[in-house]
Amino acid sequence: MKPAAFTYQRPTTLTQALAAYAAAPEAKVLAGGQSLIPLMSMRLTSVPELIDINGIEELSHIHVERGQGVRFGAIVRHAQLHAHAEAREVQPLLHAALSHVAHATIRNRGTTVGSIVHADASGEMPMIMSLLGGTLTVASVEGRREITAEDLFIGPLETSLQAGEIAVEAFVPALPARHGVAFDEIARRHGDYALCGVGAIVGLDADGAIEHVRAGYVSVSETPAVVDLTGCFPDGELTEQGLKDAAELALTHLEPEADIHASAEYRAQLARTLTTRVVAAAHADAGARANAEVTA
Amino acid sequence: MTTKLMGEPVARVEDDRLVTGKGRYADDLMPGALEMAVLRSPHAHARIRSIDVDAVLDVPGVHAVYTYEDLEGPMAEPLPLLIPHPALTHGRTQYALAKDEVNYVGEAIAVVVADNRYLAEDAVSRIEVEYDFLPPVVGIDAARAAEHLVHEDVPGNVAAVMEQSFGDAEAAIASAPHRLSLDLTVERSACMPMEGRGTVARWDEDLNRMSVWTSTQTSTGVRAAVATKLGLDLGQVDVVTPDVGGGFGVKIVHPWPEELLVPMAAKALRRPVKFTEDRREHFISSAHERGQQQHIEVGFDDEGRVLGMSVKFWHDNGAYTPYGLIVPIITSTQLLGPYKLPNYKVVFESLYTNTVIVTPYRGAGRPQGVYAMERTMDAIAAELGMDRTVVRENNFIQPDDFPYAHGELTFQDGRPLIYDSGNYPEMMRKARDLVDWPSFEKFRDEARKEGRKVGIGIACYVEGTGVGPYEGGHVHIETSGKVKVSTGLTTQGQGHQTAFAQIVADELGVRFEDVEVVTGDTRRSPYSVGTFASRAAVMSGSAIALAARNARAKALRLAADALEADVDDLEIVDGIVRVKGAPDSQIALGTLAVLSNPLRYAFDEASRAATQFAVGDPSKPPVAEDDEPGLEGKDYYSPPRSTFASGIHAVIVETDPETAEIRILKYAVVHDCGTLINPRIVEGQVHGGVAQGVGGALYERMAYDETGQLQNASFMDFLMPYVTEVPESIEIDHLETPSPLNPLGIKGAGEAGVIPSSAVFAAAIEDAEGIPITAMPISPSELYALRLAHSSTTSHERTAS
């Protein structure tokens, strides 16, 4: 389990990094290394050249813009974002989902942007980007561009990033007023990739009636899946029937597959159960937040 | 008075070093050594047509590449079959490097020695092998069907058929008032020590000596194997066991191919060579255990007393049988547990498959045997509508039945299966109290009202521990008063230094801090067997106690002379021998050590006192005719047969009605390992065992596909439990029924924690769900599938009626 030979550079500015990448388009960007290094060590991928971005100070920011959202640079660790109190306030789903990303030691090194770019549909953060409508800023020697989550995830472990492009920052919008969120997942062991995970966001109108419901799914589709469940709650009320309908509707958008850890049927059952649990929790959260907003 | 240390929860002296990263494992040794990497078969079953190593030879940094053709003399013979048995009619072992056939994914085909492991792996990837594929036999069903053969000269894939019995089980079952039959399966798991295998060797051309450091459970075994295979004299080979990061059985197997190839290469290249196994290699080229199918027939009376039991099981031994039939023999004998069966018959077939070899993993066949018996006890209770603990009690061997012989059965040590001591009814009383068995139904009702499902399971076991043939102890008192202890078996983190030092401190009357213990070094202890079968405390503990007594006797004899007192009037306290009641009349053990060794030369103040013009009666020889110089004691302990520890585990689980997740609410252990040397260490062993047991029951399996590829050969997909998956607290109660077989009354404790896990979890989940659980381990996904199948059959039955 030793990687094949590769060359390595560790630029300290983004400009240097982009120039290096432009000069060696077959190179790979090294962020936290929690996905890339195991692949290299097991010789499942061979990388001729590594461009380590961990020395680029300008990518280490977390900017919280109240009412707008959270921006975080490419070398912000899962653990830093998870512990960021303001970020949590502005978009609580970030914190809730990050709690389920791997183990503390991996969160200490792995980056949230790296996780988004890795585009694993079993990862929590790609789904969160899709559910919340986040955007990714990428840069190359040609300049910068923004990619919406929708345009980003084009296949399993595949994004629309071009060779020579480095993701520099991700943006996740703030939770609007009278909205609530929840996240839950079931994994075989604490910290493992989920067998199935669900995040939900519920918006209420001024009278407390459900205005919209969306849920995002982890590990039950090839690319992060988001399903609009609003139609299951026609009277704006959270009913048991509505939750059941939501679970069944969600399933029609998902493609749970069997592997050595779980059958497809079981994953479907988890998607069902978690949909009802998480949508109900997000609804309760929305109610609590709406109340708090009124009193505040 | 020195406080007694036997039975005290003394903190482990090895932990400071080990938990602060100061351990020295094989891979830490000799940083400049050349490193070996292994080309392993990517196919489960194939004939090797050709191997082309040309592309490797000119890679810079590569020193050597070896294939079967490079092996000479005994190295070219198959690896040893360590434990032959008459029933093992078709035993097969692999070659150090595959000769012309590979029989599992991972089998070693070639090795490269290079400047470092990176280069060695690069080089390995350039070796080209041409294969002719053969159909792989994967799983017990395929082995039994025998449509294809693993070894073409082994008909039916059957390595061995073995039968043991007493009474007439079939007749007793046929005439019993009640009869049941059960079909059960257990899947494979593995030891998975944190440190994989590892070997370093250095050939000293000047001294004509081979030094080997290896991560093993038997340094003497490896020594003999290296000497035999490399054509060296035993006296030329030293094997030292450095810190070992866990063994759990896999490292009792020896010699591993690499354990021979590393010294072979070191000698050929005259450079130190090292092999450090990586995790994938550990999965595909070390050893697994547990896989069995079982068919049980039982006849019993109205009280649930077993009148006759007949068991047939099929044991998956993997591709080769280097460790003989030990695992299935243990299953077939330890299956009996704490129960008194009038009639018993067991037959097993040990079967070849194209998968990694199967050799003992902590518990070593007992978990499967206990699973068979305890599931049977549960089935009897269900059939009769009786309390599960009462059925067990009705079958218990009683305290006044000991020594208790199970007919004429032979245990794994080739000795009769005779239990030495125990108190099973008392143990059951303690277990019921600890888990609050009587209140469970009330708890279940309350939980049910909240829509929750809970279940309770209980399982008993008896574990033959401390098997022979022998171990030795050497206790040497230095002139400083420090006590150096050596025993030959090896340590993998069990706390031997602490426990053995406690024994010596008590036996000798010295301070615990003054005792230092060395294990697993053939230079210090050339005669030894190894660490397995929960035997270290029993075997080495006893030998060390006897050795310490010898050292004490000599010290007292010398002191009696020096103090002009009677031996019987002397005591040793904190390393000082003194006359009882006259504390001024005293002499330190260190001083006695000086006097015990008459000297010609003085090197320091202490030795000056022992030189020829200072001491001695000029009319007598300095060392008496029947005496030896030095203050030391040596002894060996060799028991007539094994001692039998026992225990009961109980668990309460909750299963999620929707997601079928299985949560452990309470785990309770009552454990009897005879006299406790150190309850803290024993509890640690139980905790670790329970953790491994949880793994085996709820998480771990070897996911072979039908082509024999192991799909989960990493810690990502082989689900060893984390601390978050094992019970937060394990309630433990001890019972001490000393063994009459050894000087301290000790029984082994190393494996116990893992033995009843599959049985107890299956019972608890079955109790929560009302669905028979017959295959372990069980995952939430499988439990969910069982629920669906069960509800469709019950609704089907409903429609039918």
Ligand SMILES: Cc1cc2nc3c(=O)[nH]c(=O)nc-3n(C[C@H](O)[C@H](O)[C@H](O)COP(=O)(O)OP(=O)(O)OC[C@H]3O[C@@H](n4cnc5c(N)ncnc54)[C@H](O)[C@@H]3O)c2cc1C
């Ligand atoms: C045991 C274990 C358990 C895990 N469990 C989970 C889990 O439950 N959920 C989960 O979501 N993740 C899990 N992970 C993965 C972890 O979250 C990774 O950290 C993450 O997927 C990748 O982030 P990284 O910074 O480590 O990226 P790296 O490993 O450094 O890179 C991953 C890939 O993204 C590319 N890349 C990274 N950053 C950039 C960038 N700025 N621009 C362009 N390309 C880039 C790399 O070139 C590489 O191809 C687990 C990992 C391990 C080892």
